[in-house]
Amino acid sequence: MSSKTEKNGDTKSPFAIALKAINKQFGPVRANQDIDLNVRAGTVHGIIGENGAGKSTLVSILYGFYTADSGTISVNGTPLNIKGSADAIAHGIGMVHQHFMLVPIFTVLENIILGHEGQKGLQAGMEDGRAELERLSNQYGLDVPLDAVVSELPVGIQQRVEILKALYRGAKILILDEPTGVLTPQETDQLFEILKTLRQQGVTILLITHKLREIMAITDYVSVMRGGKMVAHLDTGDTDPTKLAELMVGRPVLLEADYPDANIKDVQLDVKHLSYQDSAGAPVISDISFALHAGEILGIAGVSGNGQSELLEILAGILQPTDGDIHIAGKHITAEQPLGPAEVKALGVAHVPEDRHAVGMVLPFSAAETSVLGYETNEALGDSWFFSPSRLKTHCAKLMQAFDVRPANPSLKSSQFSGGNQQKIVLAREISSDPKILLVGQPTRGVDIGAIEFIHKELIALRDRGCAILLVSVELDEILSLSDRIMVMNNGQHMGVVSRDEADPQKLGLLMAGITDGAAAS
Amino acid sequence: MADLWLQFILTIDATLRVATPLILCAMAGIFSERSGIIDISLEGKMLMSAFAAGAVAAVSGSPWLGLGAAILVSLSASLLHGFACITHRGNQVISGLAINILASGLTVTLGIAFFAQGGQTPLLSKGQRFTPMELPAADWLGQNIPILGQLYKEIISGHNILVWVSLLAVLVTYHIVFKTTFGLRLRAVGEKPEAVDSAGISVTMMRYQAVLIAGILCGIAGAYLSIATGAGFVREMTAGKGYIALAAMIFGKWKPWPALLACLMFGFLEALAARVQGVSLPVVGELSTDLILAAPYVMTVILLAGFIGRADPPKAIGEPYIKER
Numbered sequence: 084m085s086s087k088t089e090k091n092g093d094t095k096s097p098f099a100i101a102l103k104a105i106n107k108q109f110g111p112v113r114a115n116q117d118i119d120l121n122v123r124a125g126t127v128h129g130i131i132g133e134n135g136a137g138k139s140t141l142v143s144i145l146y147g148f149y150t151a152d153s154g155t156i157s158v159n160g161t162p163l164n165i166k167g168s169a170d171a172i173a174h175g176i177g178m179v180h181q182h183f184m185l186v187p188i189f190t191v192l193e194n195i196i197l198g199h200e201g202q203k204g205l206q207a208g209m210e211d212g213r214a215e216l217e218r219l220s221n222q223y224g225l226d227v228p229l230d231a232v233v234s235e236l237p238v239g240i241q242q243r244v245e246i247l248k249a250l251y252r253g254a255k256i257l258i259l260d261e262p263t264g265v266l267t268p269q270e271t272d273q274l275f276e277i278l279k280t281l282r283q284q285g286v287t288i289l290l291i292t293h294k295l296r297e298i299m300a301i302t303d304y305v306s307v308m309r310g311g312k313m314v315a316h317l318d319t320g321d322t323d324p325t326k327l328a329e330l331m332v333g334r335p336v337l338l339e340a341d342y343p344d345a346n347i348k349d350v351q352l353d354v355k356h357l358s359y360q361d362s363a364g365a366p367v368i369s370d371i372s373f374a375l376h377a378g379e380i381l382g383i384a385g386v387s388g389n390g391q392s393e394l395l396e397i398l399a400g401i402l403q404p405t406d407g408d409i410h411i412a413g414k415h416i417t418a419e420q421p422l423g424p425a426e427v428k429a430l431g432v433a434h435v436p437e438d439r440h441a442v443g444m445v446l447p448f449s450a451a452e453t454s455v456l457g458y459e460t461n462e463a464l465g466d467s468w469f470f471s472p473s474r475l476k477t478h479c480a481k482l483m484q485a486f487d488v489r490p491a492n493p494s495l496k497s498s499q500f501s502g503g504n505q506q507k508i509v510l511a512r513e514i515s516s517d518p519k520i521l522l523v524g525q526p527t528r529g530v531d532i533g534a535i536e537f538i539h540k541e542l543i544a545l546r547d548r549g550c551a552i553l554l555v556s557v558e559l560d561e562i563l564s565l566s567d568r569i570m571v572m573n574n575g576q577h578m579g580v581v582s583r584d585e586a587d588p589q590k591l592g593l594l595m596a597g598i599t600d601g602a603a604a605s
Numbered sequence: 606m607a608d609l610w611l612q613f614i615l616t617i618d619a620t621l622r623v624a625t626p627l628i629l630c631a632m633a634g635i636f637s638e639r640s641g642i643i644d645i646s647l648e649g650k651m652l653m654s655a656f657a658a659g660a661v662a663a664v665s666g667s668p669w670l671g672l673g674a675a676i677l678v679s680l681s682a683s684l685l686h687g688f689a690c691i692t693h694r695g696n697q698v699i700s701g702l703a704i705n706i707l708a709s710g711l712t713v714t715l716g717i718a719f720f721a722q723g724g725q726t727p728l729l730s731k732g733q734r735f736t737p738m739e740l741p742a743a744d745w746l747g748q749n750i751p752i753l754g755q756l757y758k759e760i761i762s763g764h765n766i767l768v769w770v771s772l773l774a775v776l777v778t779y780h781i782v783f784k785t786t787f788g789l790r791l792r793a794v795g796e797k798p799e800a801v802d803s804a805g806i807s808v809t810m811m812r813y814q815a816v817l818i819a820g821i822l823c824g825i826a827g828a829y830l831s832i833a834t835g836a837g838f839v840r841e842m843t844a845g846k847g848y849i850a851l852a853a854m855i856f857g858k859w860k861p862w863p864a865l866l867a868c869l870m871f872g873f874l875e876a877l878a879a880r881v882q883g884v885s886l887p888v889v890g891e892l893s894t895d896l897i898l899a900a901p902y903v904m905t906v907i908l909l910a911g912f913i914g915r916a917d918p919p920k921a922i923g924e925p926y927i928k929e930r
Contacts, residue, residue, distance in 0.1 A: 184799050
């Protein structure tokens, strides 16, 4: 792809950032190969690519977190030797990390001045910092409570603290690494407003994301990475999502599938007044009731950490509810007489856990062993004392073929598969048990676009075979494309159910933020 | 009644003396652990420096040189701990344990090699030790002013300088940890080292500094045992004090003032145990010596197990900071 002549931004000055032939290797993995990148001052420049394409590595090198094996970095035309974050900060580069770099027990003010306390002692440094921050808040329209403890703030505000922190440290170039992963649609809109203001004030923004929609919404230019290489530099105005997706994956991709309507049958799972408190006694789930029918996908939308994970684990028998009733396939389960995971499984419930690394698989185990976890007493594999390794491998090979797992090698360690293929192994294991109910959490987290398409088709096929599917996902697009009905959770509460036809990101976003109006609530 | 009162203030006086090494080590632990480095080698560092102080004071005749040697030896042990845990990302508990075992063996071996007195250092005379400082008019006030005078004579007066150093250490620790830039970074590095790194501060340097400060404090604690309250080094003379200090620090939730209170409480239990030894008490009669001596340790276990409530250690404690994946 050839880059177009630039229309926006400062075309006279040198590039704000110019990277040339950057290489970085981690063991056998070449995370960055001969990367070139030019970013114009005063623009929003996007870098898009799938998980593992090398985006985060690249910006970590720019910010001094990693050191490149070779290559040059120039900022505003001056070649630099960035040895650590301090060098990057000194040259006006600021970064908002995907996982916030904030000390949870500190106040906003303490977090922002950390490392830049000045020479006059802590008390005086805090006072100077406060004055400067109030000025910056006004200039950029970033409203942040300076004396609040960070862990008590919503993630959207925490992110603002990160942006303010970078500006306080004199950033003229701001790197944002997957900034919207933890935000509601409304918070994302607010973030984009902030970014627009920053651009007006002359800040250069480098936005790292895997979401096509964000690239189209906010960037002036976009660079595409795939497999550790830079594959294209484009003018955002001259491209479209389909083209970008093709560049990211390396082959044409069906972005939006329109699946047939569900054929909804009888109730398989009935939850009434379910509540759950954590070990500290704080309510995590408060009085939730819903029914899940055979042949439908009920999507649960919500910002991460609003009780969806716990709901899934309670239904799978991993956590015990504090109150309420659950009917699974006619069996009555109460808080007083809960069932364990094995008993729930025996009722025909399969579970694809949200965190496949921690819960879904044992990483050092072979794919064959992972493919029977929880089903190891399956009679086809052997008797109740011994199982046959050869039958195990045949079983796994069959699953791998059916689910297009690559490489299709049952002896390979689970950790050696990519995220998408690991997820396919877990999904294959659960679906092959022919469940009546499938509980599935974040089915495509850390999964590349190609595999997402495949996994979605499998879930729809399972639904059409009459399985009742409960889908928890923080990806609103996924919820919207798969679900027949959508239930929104906020702060452990049931905010309402929206049918597929009525649902749109705005309506769901309001519910996710805890705002109900008569039309949205059911 | 007057006798009971005197017994009481003498016990309080002893509490301070017993608590001094605990206080110093607990402050050492606060520095190290606030930075994210578990330090169970408080015990070993204290033992090594007790030996160094005893040996150098005996040879040179100067308690100050003894104290200096104690601090140097403890600093070297801290560097070793830092090298293993910070530079080489080793397991912090194992490294600490290794230092404790090393201290236990090395002090006795060197003691026998140098002085041939069964692992002890020679008995120190008055000028070779830190001796109690009688404050002005202590005797007169003690005899003539009933309560306050007695308190002044028995509790305030008559301590060696290191007792005051330990109390000063609490004040200074509090000030450094909560009121200075260094303290802000120290607390941050134990909670979220990535945040410190991304602010352009070296996590490694912060942790080394913290571990070295812990070394200095443990050195003073060791010197206190062998050349202030004791008159020479005796094998295994720390007798688990480093672990009790660690317990006191946890009990005090990694905060200087609560940790001081915990040290004083443990000190009081030990002082009380010494006092009631051989005394016939009402109802229970004379308590077994073993039982009394075990009391502080048993109390430690009970308090840590049941009464501490939720202890929130620094979040990043025990985890080596790895930047490159």
